[in-house]
Amino acid sequence: MPDDEFGAELIEQVVTLRAYARRLAGSAADADDLLQDTMLRCWTARASFTPGTSLIAWGRTIMRNRFLTGRRRARFQADMPGDAIDRMLSVTENQENVVDLRDVGWALTELAPDQREAVLLAGEGVSMGDAADRLGIPEGTFKSRVARGRTRLRLLTEEPGTPLFSDRPTLEQPTPDRVRMEPPRPKRDWTGVMIG
Structure with missing residues (x-):
């Protein structure tokens, strides 16, 4: 047509x-x-x-x-009255939050394992007593690990140049004698060993 x-x-x-x-x-x-x-x-x-x-x-x-x-x-x-739009909560940009979250994720990997476990349990909202029981440590030790871990996290995320190798939160650079080194292994004597 x-x-x-x-x-x-x-x-x-x-x-x-x-x-x-x-x-x-x-x-x-x-x-x-x-x-x-x-x-x-x-x-x-x-x-x-x-x-x-x-x-x-x-x-x-x-x-x-x-x-x-x-x-x-x-x-x-949904039909909304005109003045309801003005009362709605606004959403701010979250790009900085994503970067901050990535930094915290990285900083968690830099913590000592015992501090990382304590900080993660505290972040989940587990009570001090329950978290200490889960880790099998006294409650005071758990509190100490959380405090040291949070301080270290804060330093790693907020202070550029924080050393990664120190056990204590400090801004001084690690010296070679403070870096943990394994003792050299003794040489093996392979004389008289038959292979095959």
Whole structure:
């Protein structure tokens, strides 16, 4: 069917489609929006219309499907009064928080294992007594590990240049004698050993 002939037949059906839209939508404004959307969809899909079939039935099917799709989407939307937008909480950017979280994750790996366990348990909200029982240590030792671990975390995340090798939180650089070194292994005597 040529476009001008299809357009003329579609315009002839506007009155019938408007009445159907009012029955579906309920209000005149919503019905006008639905009619306009349906007319645009009919025109866009004109190549799929089969000549000789009922144009009004085809248009009503498109209108009904558009209406039902809109209803489904409306379930996930809420009507809000205009002043409610002003009262909504705003969301600030969180890029710095992501960087801070990455830094804390790195700093946790730099803690001694006993301090890391204590800090993570305290961060989960476990009580001092329960956390000490889980680790099998006295409560005072747990508190001490948490305090030292938090101090070390703070230094690692806030103070650039904090040494990584020291056992105590300090800003001095480690000296070679403070770095733990393994004693050299004795050489093995392989004389007389047969392989194979």
